[in-house]
Amino acid sequence: MTDCLLVGGGIIGLSLAYELSCRGMAVTVVEQGEWGGQASSAAAGMLAPLKEFSQPGPMLELGMKSLELYPKWAEELEARTGIDVQACKSGLLTVALTEPESGELLEKYKWQKASGYAVEWMTGEEMRRVEPLLTEQAIAGIYSPEEGHINNRMLLNALVAACKKMGATLLSGSVVTGMAKEGGRIVGVETTTGPLRAGHTVIASGAWAGIMAEWLDFAVPVRPVRGQVASVSSSGIPLRTVIFGTSGYITPKLDGKIVLGATEDEAGFQRHVTLSGLAKVLDGVMPYVPALHSAAFQQAWAGLRPATADSMPLLGPVPGWQGVSIAGGHFRNGILLSPVTAKVMADYVESGREDALQPFLPSRFLGSTTNR
Ligand SMILES: Cc1cc2nc3c(=O)[nH]c(=O)nc-3n(C[C@H](O)[C@H](O)[C@H](O)COP(=O)(O)OP(=O)(O)OC[C@H]3O[C@@H](n4cnc5c(N)ncnc54)[C@H](O)[C@@H]3O)c2cc1C
Structure with a gap:
């Protein structure tokens, strides 16, 4: 008992x-x-x-x-176990490549700023100062310095x-x-x-x-929504921040991986990676960071998000x-x-x-x- x-x-x-x-x-x-x-x-x-x-x-x-x-x-978990969970306040850029995307993001930025959240509106050039590997095609976006990632x-x-x-x-x-x-x-x-x-x-x-x-x-x-993701090596691609676009996200981790995501598939409890899912993930992220074209592919995997x-x-x-x-x-x-x-x-x-x-x-x- x-x-x-x-x-x-x-x-x-x-x-x-x-x-x-x-x-x-x-x-x-x-x-x-x-x-x-x-x-x-x-x-x-x-x-x-x-x-x-x-x-x-x-x-x-x-x-x-x-x-x-x-x-x-x-911090408490690390102190108790000695395991480094690689928490990183890297900041996050939500990036617009087109004027309509920029307009939508600006609306979001306005209410977030008015509510007192830590967000900054940036031009493409300002974003590239934060993240030099960001594409020249980025025209504007939101920078949120308090967000990040963990392993x-x-x-x-x-x-x-x-x-x-x-x-x-x-x-x-x-x-x-x-x-x-x-x-x-x-x-x-x-x-x-x-x-x-x-x-x-x-x-x-x-x-x-x-x-x-x-x-x-x-x-x-509650239903499963499959997410397919992939990783590449960060060797030669020294990304600093998480980048989010309309067709994907790029998360540089502290363990030498860059995680690229993700699909949202209604596929029941099937957990395998599909070729079209993988292609969608890779095609979705490369426009944001051109250096990814020459990245060393590591792995692809999938998981079932519990959606309500x-x-x-x-x-x-x-x-x-x-x-x-x-x-x-x-x-x-x-x-x-x-x-x-x-x-x-x-x-x-x-x-x-x-x-x-x-x-x-x-x-x-x-x-x-x-x-x-
Ligand atoms: C590709 C992808 C990317 C994601 N990225 C992020 C992210 O960046 N940030 C974020 O916050 N979240 C992210 N998520 C969402 C996050 O992973 C989930 O919301 C979270 O893991 C759900 O945790 P859970 O413990 O409820 O479910 P699970 O991790 O699925 O755990 C449920 C457990 O219950 C067990 N179980 C089920 N049935 C039984 C049974 N009959 N008997 C015994 N055990 C059983 C399963 O084996 C399983 O281990 C992502 C998810 C995916 C798939």
Whole structure:
């Protein structure tokens, strides 16, 4: 019997497990495959709320709060484990190549600036002073100096090590096959390696969360959206900043890789890289940094983003049941949103109070009849 059982050992399950362990709870995480082996290791690791959320509102606020939590979160994990998670406040350029693109970006810049966010409007020349490898075709854009990236694979390693240090039980290679019910309460799960019992169970199974909610007769709309990405060597291409254009992004990492992304494919649970997907990624990024034409190709891979019908995460209790909640549906931003998710969900698991989870409560989908 454990206090809290996390179903899914991706960035969300592991972050929450770590936070709850630090608060003195007995925690178990169960993962069917490898730790972080799905979307969380596939991600590009950008920490970019101002780029990602195109309007003011709860998503941008949540993202900014998480970005603020990141330095201390990363520092603490590094101190606890000795693992360098390669956090980097590189700054991010959102680049326009045409007048219509520039007009759209200028509108975004105006409300972001008026709201007090750290953004600067730049001409092409000013942007090339920030990032000399940016194409001559760039005419204007937004520079956000506070955004950056992290090595999500190292972060996953650090979270696994930190959870173990804090006494959490980590079970990998065990598939959750059902929920254990006692009346209206969930008391744990059934797995391929035996039953597990818990005071509280959190579904943190990424793109698979909808399937588990269906076991509880709750048709929550979570679906997999495949993202295909590639990497090239940064040797001879000394990029400084993250670059975002309308057809792709370029993320220079601290480990010698430049990560190039990404497609958004409706392909069910298929996780393979397609030739057309790879071509789309490569064609999409080269116009922004001409030096990429001669880059040494390293690898291509794909992952399944957990998307919800309204593109907002699901945080909080499963309606109609005691003892079970969801932390999922983080779509394109689960790496960014992991510290804030860990904090607000740990507060909820400890106190049962839902107010801080608005408007992300899963109950907003009550009455939904489809999982798409
Ligand atoms: C190409 C790509 C690029 C991305 N780039 C970024 C980025 O730059 N910045 C950012 O913030 N986010 C990014 N994301 C999004 C981010 O990766 C996700 O939002 C995040 O990883 C979701 O984490 P998760 O823990 O919910 O899901 P996952 O990492 O998918 O973890 C869920 C886990 O649950 C396990 N599981 C499922 N079913 C069961 C079962 N029955 N029993 C046991 N275990 C089970 C799975 O094996 C899996 O390991 C990107 C995603 C992709 C695909």
